[in-house]
Amino acid sequence: MFEGTGWEAQERVLKNSRVLIDTCSLIYIEEHHLDKVWENFSILHKYTNKPIIVPASVVNELDKHRKKKISSDIKDRTLAQYAGKAIDRLVAMQKEDIVQIAGDPQKNFADAEFFSAFYDLTQNTNVTLITQDNALAEGVLGIRNNRALKYVKKINVRKVNQNGRLQTFYFDEMLRSKNPDFGRGKQPFTRPEGERPGHKFRFCTKTTDIPDTQLPLTESVQKGEMLHTDDKQAVILGEIVGSGGEGSIFDIGNNQVAKIYAHHRLTRRRFEKIKLMIANPIRCEGICWPLHMLYNARDEFVGYTMARANGHVLDPNLFNRTLLEEKFSGWTRRETIDLCITILEKISYLHQxxxxxxxxNAKNILIVSPQKVFFVDTDSYQIEDFPCPVGTEEFKAPEIKATQYSELLRTFGNEYFAIAVLLFKIMLPGKHPYSHQGGGSVKENIQKMDFPYALKEKSNHNAPEGLWRYIWSHMSYKLKEAFYTTFQKDEEHCRENKRYGPEAWIELFKHYRNALPKMAENDELALSLFPDRLKKNDGQYYNFKNDTKITELPDEALNRSENKSSTNLRDILLLLVWLYIFYRLIH
Amino acid sequence: MEQYELIKINKEDLVNNPAPRIPVCLCLDTSGSMNTIDGGDGVVNGQIVEIDGKKYRASTTGVSRIDRLNEGIKHLFETIRNDDSARFSVEICMVKFDSKAECILPFANIERQVEIPELVASNDAQGNSFMGEGVNLALDLLEARKQEYKDSGVDYMQPWLILMTDGEANGSQIVQQQAIERIERMVGNKKIVVFPIAIGSDAGIDTLKQFSPERQPLKLQDMKYNEFFQFISNMMIAKSNSGDGEKVRILLSDIKGWAEI
Incomplete structure (x- = not known):
């Protein structure tokens, strides 16, 4: 149908799609007197009977330009002239049905409405967008390559050149030919920058004075809405993948998601904090650090993008036997040890x-495998003088008196307590270290620091009922010692400045992992996550016969065997000292 | 199942589940007035008709309050069972009161409570409503459960009492006073969270207020039982996910859908 018009090459594309035209192209056509473009649109209409779509917002925008015809600026006046011509043209074309003006003309924010019209269209039909605007073209091509939006039909983008022909954008060509990943998931709108080598955040002890005052938000953000990043990359919100008190998480394709805050969570302080985080990226696989700030069409801050996490949330899936056996079937002690190491390495990376x-908090960690986890909700992390505004009672160190998390800057020591609780709850799946017989609320129990599990002869004999004591008894002595001395009042590592940090725990868990095969030789239940009896001992305290289940055994009896060698050594040394004293006495 | 076996299973459920528990008692009015058709006029005549071994309440039209309450409770149990955190945290027992107070569902792991007892409104001509006795029994059960948690080293959050009535309390004055004092003490020490809910226009709001010194009684809109129980289960789910011991915050937007404000 386009023989001799110069549009021959576009015939197939245009015939099979709806055509949408943008403000800048309409002005460009008038500016360069490219009447032949409209002649070709008439031809297209004659063949396909489908009008060219002009979003109402585009007409509005033209109208705004037209009104500037008495402006003092010559550029404005020229633009007003072209805009006026374009409007006249559209009115005439609309009468002939060649143009269809779509959308709500009352809406005055052009971009959002344009995008939403565009997005709606792409649900049902192939679309060809005609624009002169590189950023818009790039954004729209981003949709095309957005895996999340599978229902998106074919999208083409063309611009009008000075001869009135339609041509593709150079970067479209470039990306198609040079980047093998283009169109297969990777898209132009994500270019996360690398970490700055050696960069450390400041460590602060005084809370920021940036207030938590609410930022303006004109309209709540919806699925399907097009947002943009700082560098004007378009991001379209796909399906909601989760929501909570803070806001919602939307899929945006390319293995990324957008966190969109509820309005009351959009505050000046949060904005500044996210900005700081994005300016100083952390690039560690599995830590879902903010990548880009997100703004709506009115340039209001609404959230940020981050890598998509997957896996099962640690709490409750690992903290409950029923769920654990369903979600992590086949896991043994070995897997939970590896999991602890994986988690600790990530924490250590952040601490450095x-x-x-x-x-x-175990609801912020997702498990894919013992070697692969995701840390989410990183926007709550404590960074420089921005506190972590939330907290969980059962991980709160006993020395923390503050009740307002939003004004509390935690210390490394505070954090080490939480780490110890988390590790304990992974090893005794779901059980809090201070739950004990005759206990009170979690908070009261933590304050008391009366750790109910036994270490050698040390025991308060109030371990909770059930199989928890058995699990404890099978753990490596070094790990038990570390837990005991951290959680029991007046022990070596119980104070804020004496607790084990992630690196020390990693060493302990690696030691445990190495010892595990030997421990399993001694007692096959060493590998079990839920042993149903105490650990076998070497016969010094009781004889283990066949499958006799021994459930009553004084707590002091535990662990003697594991430490027998060190005990003997101590005894020998003591003996030598006595001998020496004796020797000195008699000489 | 043997009684002994049952006790053993319940004990294992109790001690081997590490999740902090939220014990909840539904304390429900089953006096004759609960036979009132909900959302309209007319009272069923109170006769119970037995057809094919099943009991039906005689009525010309409509669904009674007690029917809607039963439906709402089923909805509550279903919602809790479908949430992976709440199903291991929330534990529910049920007390009904009319001319006597009775526990019709004892505490257990919610997965074991396969059959939820159907409430039947009393056929008692006097329409007795022994609320004081009901509340006393509810508090006893909650305290006993708490003691079990303590004894076996299970973490828990403060218990919830959901008290629903459509009339005035008319049991023993002494018992009622005793129950009110107990509640006052417990609420004062933050040892219980009370949700007092009034059904219909005859509910004794002032009595309900006495049972809840801190939280104002809320009046259920006609026919909004499911909405109310949805709200309650949302609160429970939020609570079992928060790990935060004490506070129970209610937003106006949460109760708009079912309460008369």
Missing amino acids: RNVLLGDI
């Missing part, structure tokens, strides 16, 4: 950069 997680 002076980032505290603040609200260490």
Whole structure:
């Protein structure tokens, strides 16, 4: 149908799609007197009977330009002239049905409405967008390559050149030909920058004075809405993948999601904090650090993008036997040890950069495998003088008196307590270290620091009922010692400045992992996550016969065998000292 | 199942589940007035008709309050069972009161409570409503459960009492006073969270207020039982996910859908 018009090459594309035209192209056509473009649109209409779509917002925008015809600026006046011509043209074309003006003309924010019209269209039909605007073209091509939006039909973008022909954008060509990943998931709108080598955040002890005052938000953000990043990359919100008190998480394709805050969570302080985080990226696989700030069409801050996490949330899936056996079937002690190491390595990575997680909490960790986890809700981390504004009672160190998390800057020592609780709850799946017979609320129990599990002869004999004592008894002595001395009042590592940090725990867990095969030789239940009896001992305290289940055994009896060698050594040394004293006495 | 076996299973459920528990008692009015058709006029005549071994309440039209309450409770149990955190945290027992107070569902792991007892409104001509006795029994059960948690080293959050009535309390004055004092003490020490809910226009709001010194009684809109129980289960789910011991915050937007404000 386009023989001899110069549009021959576009015939197939245009015939099979709806055509949408943008403000800048309409002005460009008038500016360069490209009447032949309209002649070709008439031809297209004659063949397909489908009008060219002009979003109402485009007409509005033209109208705004037209009104500037008495402006003092010559550029405005020229633009007003072209805009006026374009409007006249559209009115005439609309009468002939060649143009269809779509959308709500009352809406005055052009971009949002344009995008939403565009997005709606792409649900049902192939679309060809005609624009001169590189950023818009790039954004729209982003949709095309957005995996999340599978229902998106074919999208083409063309611009009018000075001869009135339609041509593709150079970067479209470039990306198609040079980047093998283009169109297969990777898209132009994500260019996360690398970490700055050696960068550390400041470690602060005084809370920021940036207030938590609410930022303006004109309209709540919806699925399907097009947002943009700082560098004007378009991001379309796909399906909601989760929501909570803070806001919602939307899929945006390319293995990324957008966190969109509820309005009351959009505050000046949060905005500044996210900005700081994005300016100083952390690039550690599995830590879902903010990548880009997100703004709506009115340039209001609404959220940020981050890598998409997957896996099962640690709490409750690992903290409950029924769920654990369903979600992590086949896991043994070995897997939970590896999991602890994986989690600790990530925490250590953050600590090395002076980032505290603040609200260490098993609902913020997702497990894919013992070697692969995701840390989410990183926007709550304590960074420089921005506190972590949330907290969880059962991970709150006994020395923390503050009740307002939003004004509390935690110390590394506070964080180490939370780490110890988390590790304990992974090892005794779901059980809090201070739950004990005759206990009170979690808070009261933590304050008391009366750890109910036994270490050698040390025991308060109030371990909770059930199989928890058995699990404890099978753990490596070194790990038990670390837990005991951290959680029991007046023990070596119980104070804020004496607790084990992630690196020390990693060493302990690696030691445990190495010892595990030997321990399993001694007692096959060493590998079990839920042993149903105490650990077998070497016969010094009781004889283990066949499958006799021994459930009553004084707590002091535990662990003697594991430490027998060290006990003997101590005894020998003591004996030598006595001998020496004796020797001195008689000489 | 043997009684002994049952006790053993309940004990294992109790001690081997590490999740902090929220014990909840539904304390429900089953006096004759609960036979009132909800959302309209007319009272069923109170006769119970037995057809094919099943009991039906005689009525010309409509669904009674007690029917809607039964439906709402089923909805509550279903919602809790479908949430992976709440199903291991929330534990529910049920007390009904008319001319006597009775526990019709004892505490247990919610997965074991397969059959939820159907409430039947009393056929008692006097329409007795022994609320004081009901509340006393509810508090006893909650305290006993708490003691079990303590004894076996299970973490828990403060218990919830959901008290629903459509009339005035008319049991023993002494018992009622005793129950009110107990509640006052417990609420004062933050040892219980009370949700007092009034059904219909005859509910004794002032009595309900006495049972809840801190939280104002809320009046259920006609026919909004499911909405109310949805709200309650949302609160429970939020609570079992928060790990935060004490506070129970209610937003106006949460109760708009079912309460008369």
